[in-house]
Amino acid sequence: MTDAALLKVKLGLDVFKPGKEPHIRIKPDCGRDDRLRQVIPVCPAGLYSENEKGEVILTVDGCLECGTCRIFCGPDVLEWQYPEGGTGVQYRFG
Amino acid sequence: MEKFEVIVVGAGLAGLAAAWKLAEKGVEVLVLERGDYPGAKNVTGGRLYVNPVRDLFPDLWSAAPLERYIVHEGATLMARDRSVAIDYSGDELKAEPHQSYSVLRGKFDRWLAEQVEAKGAMLLTKVRVDDVIMENGKVAGVLAGGDELKADVVIACDGVLSLVSEKAGLRKPGLPKDYAVGIKEVITLDAGVINDRFRLEGNEGAAHLFVGDVTKGCFGGGFLYTNKDSISLGLVAGIHEYAGIGPSTDVPGLLEAFKKRPEISSLIRGGSTAEYAAHVIPEGGFRAISPLYGNGILVAGDAAGFAVNIGFTVRGMEYALASGYYAGETVLKSKEKGDFSAAALSLYQRLLEESFVLQDMKNFQEAPGVLSNERLFKHYPELAGNLLKDIYAVPAGPKGRLYPTLRKALTLGEMWAQFKDMREVMKI
Ligand SMILES: Cc1cc2nc3c(=O)[nH]c(=O)nc-3n(C[C@H](O)[C@H](O)[C@H](O)COP(=O)(O)OP(=O)(O)OC[C@H]3O[C@@H](n4cnc5c(N)ncnc54)[C@H](O)[C@@H]3O)c2cc1C
Numbered sequence: 001m002t003d004a005a006l007l008k009v010k011l012g013l014d015v016f017k018p019g020k021e022p023h024i025r026i027k028p029d030c031g032r033d034d035r036l037r038q039v040i041p042v043c044p045a046g047l048y049s050e051n052e053k054g055e056v057i058l059t060v061d062g063c064l065e066c067g068t069c070r071i072f073c074g075p076d077v078l079e080w081q082y083p084e085g086g087t088g089v090q091y092r093f094g
Numbered sequence: 095m096e097k098f099e100v101i102v103v104g105a106g107l108a109g110l111a112a113a114w115k116l117a118e119k120g121v122e123v124l125v126l127e128r129g130d131y132p133g134a135k136n137v138t139g140g141r142l143y144v145n146p147v148r149d150l151f152p153d154l155w156s157a158a159p160l161e162r163y164i165v166h167e168g169a170t171l172m173a174r175d176r177s178v179a180i181d182y183s184g185d186e187l188k189a190e191p192h193q194s195y196s197v198l199r200g201k202f203d204r205w206l207a208e209q210v211e212a213k214g215a216m217l218l219t220k221v222r223v224d225d226v227i228m229e230n231g232k233v234a235g236v237l238a239g240g241d242e243l244k245a246d247v248v249i250a251c252d253g254v255l256s257l258v259s260e261k262a263g264l265r266k267p268g269l270p271k272d273y274a275v276g277i278k279e280v281i282t283l284d285a286g287v288i289n290d291r292f293r294l295e296g297n298e299g300a301a302h303l304f305v306g307d308v309t310k311g312c313f314g315g316g317f318l319y320t321n322k323d324s325i326s327l328g329l330v331a332g333i334h335e336y337a338g339i340g341p342s343t344d345v346p347g348l349l350e351a352f353k354k355r356p357e358i359s360s361l362i363r364g365g366s367t368a369e370y371a372a373h374v375i376p377e378g379g380f381r382a383i384s385p386l387y388g389n390g391i392l393v394a395g396d397a398a399g400f401a402v403n404i405g406f407t408v409r410g411m412e413y414a415l416a417s418g419y420y421a422g423e424t425v426l427k428s429k430e431k432g433d434f435s436a437a438a439l440s441l442y443q444r445l446l447e448e449s450f451v452l453q454d455m456k457n458f459q460e461a462p463g464v465l466s467n468e469r470l471f472k473h474y475p476e477l478a479g480n481l482l483k484d485i486y487a488v489p490a491g492p493k494g495r496l497y498p499t500l501r502k503a504l505t506l507g508e509m510w511a512q513f514k515d516m517r518e519v520m521k522i
């Protein structure tokens with residue numbers, strides 16, 4: 001299991017440009033969907049977690065735009081688009 | 095409203111290759127890229143094999159910002175507590191022209207885009223394509239940042255999710271079993287230290303793949319490539335295998351554990367991580383390729399699903415470059431006839447079938463099925479480790495004869511299972 005603080009430090013090494021609004025949203029009433037629960041350990045940036053009500057929540061800051069959650073959960077559960085042009089992660093090495 | 099001859103979505107390898115081919119012939123081509131610069135959103139392992147694409151872009155390679163040419167090929171079976179490695183090197187890997195190079199996309203794509211612009215293509219960065227414009231059942235352009243941009247033909251080179259071909263109705267969202275996620279760190283290290291640690295001279299480089307404990311016995315594996323003054327270290331993991339895997343393992347944690355392995359930690363000692371990246375990879379092979387063309391649209395690179403994983407090599411970049419090239423060639427032919435219908439654009443499929451792109455995809459179409467056998471990732475690394483442990487062990491008393499030692503591990507049941515696995519592996 002990854003150390004959340006360490007992962008934050010790693011994400012802090014990347015260049016991110018803020019956007020106006022979140023580019024990924026959990027669709028209304030989907031917070032308890034099994035696909036979301038299952039994607040928690042797969043997101044490379046560790047951005048999915050479960051809150052005290054047992055719903056899965058997403059903090060989109062630090063998103064690497066990898067596409068894993070889009071593939072795994074699909075558009076029924078997530079409103080998923082890339083961040084608007086010129087925002088989001090900007091890899092220097094890639 | 096603007097009208098162009100061709101709009102390319104995505105300035106990755108596929109998009110830049112298509113624009114290159116078209117601009118070279120004087121076609122008016124607009125490339126739209128959502129990143130701050132080409133490469134800003136792109137991730138690879140990575141190693142580029144130049145041979146398959148050398149002649150398609152003849153004047154490109156001598157000045158390209160490639161990192162190191164690979165002269166050491168390593169493969170390690172990583173068991174929980176030990177590992178077994180092979181290292182291949184040979185005069186042929188040192189001889190020019192070199193067959194493969196390590197590459198960093200942040201540098202390479204940006205440079206390639208400059209070459210493409212010099213040929214006359216127009217590149218707009220920081221522009222996200224939001225939708226396609228459909229007219230009479232034909233793709234007639236794209237919507238980007240509120241602007242309508244029209245074109246005779248759109249080439250979707252927007253990478254593995256290809257939301258553009260989804261919007262055009264060409265494909266549905268991909269299935270988890272057909273994709274893996276790759277995560278990677280670029281770790282900076284002095285060039286001289288890299289040379290000493292990996293037994294390299296000058297600009298020679300090393301590539302190393304790892305299977306087994308690195309993905310906790312699930313589909314996937316680790317990779318290490320030496321760049322000029324950094325190391326690309328990462329792993330690829332089948333998406334569906336980790337879903338809900340439980341509290342003990344998660345994907346970011348796999349990379350942390352991999353870095354702590356003694357086989358790795360000594361290689362990256364003193365280095366500092368400069369970047370952490372992640373990206374999905376198409377792994378479904380031939381059967382998962384998406385439709386390649388429609389009325390007014392072509393699909394190239396990862397967007398089409400062109401990637402081959404046969405365990406010891408993972409390739410997508412050459413297919414992206416070549417499919418972009420053939421998409422460009424198709425558009426040139428369509429332009430001569432003034433016909434951008436699906437029927438005219440079907441030439442693209444034929445060109446790909448005649449090239450290494452679809453021939454490789456077909457030749458290795460059994461690979462995803464064969465590699466879904468978890469014994470390859472769980473059992474064999476442990477078995478190989480245990481065999482070598484017993485062979486190399488010298489006890490206090492007399493050492494047992496080798497043959498009975500081997501037979502203890504290689505029971506009839508085990509050999510039968512290996513025979514069956516081998517029969518499958520022979521399909522690759
Ligand atoms: C970890 C990892 C390791 C790999 N290792 C290797 C390797 O060693 N060798 C190898 O050959 N292959 C490897 N691959 C695969 C290889 O990287 C890909 O096949 C290759 O990058 C595909 O190139 P592409 O041009 O098709 O797509 P991409 O490089 O993904 O380019 C797509 C472009 O489209 C842009 N875009 C997307 N949507 C939009 C939009 N709506 N509007 C505007 N722009 C958009 C993106 O910003 C991006 O620039 C690896 C992949 C990963 C993730």
Ligand code: SF4
Nearest residue numbers: 043063064066067069
């Ligand atoms: S796109 Fe990747 S990094 Fe972003 S939230 Fe989804 S899984 Fe996490």
